[in-house]
Amino acid sequence: MKLKQLESLIGSLDQFENPKIELEQYPTGPHIASRLLYTAENSFEDVENKTVADFGCGCGTLGLAAALLGAEHVIGLDIDTDSLEIASSNATDLDLDMDFVHCDIRNLKWRDRIVDTVVMNPPFGTRRKGVDMDFLFVALKVASQAVYSLHKTTTRDHVKRTALREYNAASAEVLCELRFDVPQLYKFHKKKEVDIAVDLWRFVPQKDREKHL
Amino acid sequence: MRLLTHNMLSSNIKGVTNGFPLLIEVEKVVEKQVDFNEDFLRNMFAKIEWKALVEASRTMGYTELPENSESSMLNSDEFLRKFHHALLELHLEEGALVCPETGRKFPVNKGIPNMLLHEDEV
Numbered sequence: 001m002k003l004k005q006l007e008s009l010i011g012s013l014d015q016f017e018n019p020k021i022e023l024e025q026y027p028t029g030p031h032i033a034s035r036l037l038y039t040a041e042n043s044f045e046d047v048e049n050k051t052v053a054d055f056g057c058g059c060g061t062l063g064l065a066a067a068l069l070g071a072e073h074v075i076g077l078d079i080d081t082d083s084l085e086i087a088s089s090n091a092t093d094l095d096l097d098m099d100f101v102h103c104d105i106r107n108l109k110w111r112d113r114i115v116d117t118v119v120m121n122p123p124f125g126t127r128r129k130g131v132d133m134d135f136l137f138v139a140l141k142v143a144s145q146a147v148y149s150l151h152k153t154t155t156r157d158h159v160k161r162t163a164l165r166e167y168n169a170a171s172a173e174v175l176c177e178l179r180f181d182v183p184q185l186y187k188f189h190k191k192k193e194v195d196i197a198v199d200l201w202r203f204v205p206q207k208d209r210e211k212h213l
Numbered sequence: 214m215r216l217l218t219h220n221m222l223s224s225n226i227k228g229v230t231n232g233f234p235l236l237i238e239v240e241k242v243v244e245k246q247v248d249f250n251e252d253f254l255r256n257m258f259a260k261i262e263w264k265a266l267v268e269a270s271r272t273m274g275y276t277e278l279p280e281n282s283e284s285s286m287l288n289s290d291e292f293l294r295k296f297h298h299a300l301l302e303l304h305l306e307e308g309a310l311v312c313p314e315t316g317r318k319f320p321v322n323k324g325i326p327n328m329l330l331h332e333d334e335v
Contacts, residue, residue, distance in 0.1 A: 072253040103328035109225040
């Protein structure tokens with residue numbers, strides 16, 4: 001599938017009707033989502049025939065993009081039941097099979113390395129500090145192959161250091177810097193649209209992780 | 214929810230040490246056909262907890278999986294087809310997942326298990 005086709009298909013998905021500020025619900029735009037998954041598949045072969053988990057899937061954008069690129073089993077996880085309903089109906093609209101689990105990522109107890117790839121657009125932690133790193137910690141435990149994630153560019157050094165030193169990632173690489181358009185969803189947004197500089201990361205989990213982690 | 218997802222989930226209640234596998238209470242099962250993908254099955258075979266898959270598929274009314282498995286079985290097309298069906302085509306649509314240690318039920322509605330914990334379970 002061509003990048004343009006992928007972008008246009010996921011551009012047709014329904015997004016949050018009433019986004020919840022406490023969960024930092026911002027839709028993942030089709031531009032970013034399509035590039036994330038396209039890169040994961042075409043540069044690294046982390047999608048086709050794989051098991052892919054979408055952490056904090058919201059309306060399912062990243063997970064459904066993975067399914068469109070041939071992921072064999074896709075699981076979307078989110079704490080918000082309204083999002084999961086939209087995500088599930090998005091899957092039906094695209095005639096794609098995707099599983100969903102209603103849960104808090106931070107309490108997830110999956111076996112280590114049970115999925116191949118984790119994709120996520122985590123809450124950036126502006127409302128609850130560090131939540132994006134909590135997601136990353138769990139992602140690096142359950143993924144065997146790679147974790148793709150978006151983090152604010154201003155946190156680049158912190159993300160790299162934490163992933164390598166504390167979470168024992170084998171590698172942590174910024175693939176590109178993107179502009180994340182945050183439309184005026186919430187009342188406290190003064191400007192019509194703000195764009196934030198965001199890094200697209202690829203992390204490789206440590207193969208022989210020490211047990212105590 | 215496919216049984217592959219079930220094979221990943223465990224009870225994450227605080228203090229629970231044997232939260233896997235979750236028992237299944239079936240209200241409604243649906244079957245959805247998926248293209249057969251041999252490479253995927255071979256790759257998943259090493260990661261799957263076989264006994265949990267066998268029990269889960271039996272609870273869902275599918276009794277074709279052998280009690281024990283070994284990697285040599287992957288050479289049999291018949292075995293792969295059964296594995297494929299149990300792992301990817303059987304969906305728990307309505308029912309519950311039950312913590313094997315505490316009996317706490319996690320409801321499954323419209324195929325989505327609700328694994329959210331109450332405050333005192335975290």
